[in-house]
Amino acid sequence: MRVDVIMPQMGESIAEGTLTRWLKKVGDRVARDEPIFEISTDKVDAEIPAPAAGSLVEIQVGEGQTVAVNTIVAFIETEATAAASAPKPSAAGRSTAPAGAPSRAPEAPRPSGPAPAAATPATARPASPAAGPLPAATGEIPRAAQMAASGAGPEELRRVRSSPVVRRIAREHHVDIGRLQGTGIGGRVTKKDILTALERGGGAGAAAGAGGPGMGTTGTAAPAGPAVHRPAFALGDRTAVEPLSAMRKKIAEHMVLSRRTSAHVTTVFEVDMHRVMRLREEHRQAFESRHGIKLTPTAFFVKAAVEALKAFPVVNSSIEGDNVVYRKDIHVGVAVALDWGLIVPVIKNAGDRTLSGLAKAIVDLADRARGRKLQPDDVQGGTFTITNPGSYGALFGTPIISQPQVAIMGVGSIAKRVVVVDDAIAVHPTVHLSLSFDHRLIDGAVADQFMAHIKTALEEARFPEVL
C-alpha cells in the first residue's frame, strides 16, 4: 500500500516549508518514525519522521524546493502484510490546538438594540417588581450584567473582539490587543493596526508595557523607541562639541536607567545637630590622637543610617522580579566628589562597624578615591547609598537611587540656623536630610519612620562608643 509523505504543518501560521535535505534515497527501507527528510522554516531546522514503515519508492519534491503544507513530497510503499495496519500519514502538527484558546476574550453580547423588557433574561439582577423598568435602562441591564460577569468594560470587549487573524498575530507576538489603538469598526483592532504596531517595535513595547501577570519589573516603563530626535544645535551655531567621557556616559546611562526603574519619591527631614556637634567637639582631640584621623560628621550620618537600616530592613533590599530580596549585610556607598566626577566607594559590612571603624573606612576610601587607587570591588555591592548635595551649600537634594538599591540619603549643608528649643529661640547647627526611596516597595510612612529613626539618633546623640 502506498502512503503519502506530506510536508507537515509546523505551526498555525506556517503555510509552506523548504525541503532542505533528503536523509533517505529512493529504494531505501525506512522504519516508522525514522527521520527521512529535513525541512527548514526561518530559524528552524526539523527532521521529519516517516509516517509508516516500508520503502521509499518515489520522491516528488527535491532538495531546496519550497512547497505548501500538505503537499505530497514522497511515497512510501508499505509491506503488503502490514498494509492493513499501515497508519495514516500522521501529519505532524495537524492536531495543533489553537494555542491561546483559553485566553480568548469572552464574546461580547450582541448589541442588537435595546431589548424589550419582556426579553430581559430572568437572571438580570434588578428584579424591580412594582415599577416598570425605565425604558432607556432596560437594554443596558443584561449588557452591564454580562460585563460585570466577564470583568471587562465595553471598550475592552470591543477591542479584544477582533478577527481571528489579529488574535493569532497578537498571540504569536505576545501583544495585548487591549492596549492597541484600533481603527476598525467600534475601535476594533484591525490586522493593519497590529502590523503597524509591531513594525513600530510595539511587540516589545506592548509586551513589556502590558507585562505578563505580575510583571512589575525594572525597565518595563521604558519608552518603546526614541522620540523625535531634536539636535542640540544647528549647523552654524557657535558651539564646541566634545565626546562624553566614559565615566560621564556610564553616569548618564545609570541615571536614566534608575529613573525608569524606580518610582522615585523624596522626603526631607530637618535635624538639629547641636548635640552631635558638641559630642564631636568633646571627643575631637582624643579621637584624633587615638585613631590618627579626624572625626567627621559623615561618620555620624553613616552610623545613624546603619542603625536605621537594621530597624527597617526593607530599606536595605532590592526588587528582583516579583520578589523582594532582603540583604543580610549592610554595605553603604558614600559619595565622594572628585575633580573629574563623582565616585561612590562602598563601606563593606558597615552594619558590623563601630563609629570609629566607619570613620576609618570613610577616610580610607575617600583617600584612595582621590588617589585613583580604588579597586573595582571597592565600588560594588552597595545596599544603600549616602550622598552629600550639601557640600556646596545646597539645603538638600533629591538624589537618584543607585540601582538595584531602593533608597539613597542626601545630606544637605550643615549650618547654624534658628531653631525653637523648649519654646525658646536658639541658634543650632542643623542639617536637612533627604531620602529618595523607591515607592514601588517602600511606603511613605516607612520611609518617614526610617528617617525619624535617624533624626532621633542624631538629635539625641545616641552614640555610646564614640571612641
Place this chain on the structure above:
Amino acid sequence: MHSCTAGWLGRIDFRDAMRLQGECARRLKDGTGGERVLLLEHPPVITLGRNARPEDVLIDPAVLLGRGIAVERCDRGGQVTYHGPGQLVGYPVLDLSPERRDVARYLRDLEEVLIRTLARFGIATGRVAGLTGVWVGGEKIASIGVHLSRWVTTHGFALNVATDLDAFSLIVPCGIRSRGLTSMERILGIAPPLEDVASVLLPEFARVFDRTILAGSVEVEIPRPGTDDALRVEAALRPKATSCPEAAGAVAGREAR
C-alpha cells in the same frame, strides 16, 4: 505542569555541547530522560547552520583556527553565527508535543524569554518582523536557531552579554549584512556575570513555557570518541535571587535638579 531540569554548565566546547544535548534529546525521545535547559558559554567558535552559505564566513577557516576560532557545521536552523566567551548560550531540550507543536510559536516564545530577561536588566528590546531574534534599536542582541526532531528541540539561543562583538566581523551573521550587533555590556556599560543573567532568565523561561524549573542538578555523562574518558558534566546553578547588576555602584546617585 512539566518540570524541566536546568543548569549553568560553565564553558563547554561546542562539539561537547552538541553531544551533550544530542544525548539529552535522545533520552527525552526514548523516555529515559526529562527535559533540560542547558545554559553555558562556548570558547570562540563560528558555527554554520543548515542554511549557511560558506561565503558568509569571511576569513579562511585555517586562518581562523590559527586565531583559536573553530569552525563547525551543525544541524541548527539559520545561517552563520559566532559563539564565544561572554555570550550566554541556551540549549533547551524540550518536548513541544502535544500542546506546543508550532515552530513559529516556539521561536516567539524563546524571544519572549529573552525580552523579559533583558527587561529585568532595564533593557527594552523588541522583535523585527521577519528577522527572528531580539533587537535593540536596529541592533541584534540575541540570536536564535533551533533544530526539531519529533518535536524535541535542540540548539536554541545565544544572548550577547559581554561578547567580543568584533568577532562577528569575521562573518556575515545570519546572512544579514546591513544590521549590527550589540551586547548587554555595550548598553549597560557593565557586564553582569553570565551566571547572574542565567538565573534571571530561568524564572522567565519557566513562566513563558509554563514549566517548573528544577535548578541545580543537570548531570550527564557522554562518551568522548577516541578517548577512554567520558565527559562528565555537572551543573550547579545556585538559585540566586540577588542577580541585578550591582557594579553600578561606581556611578551612583548625584542629586537631580
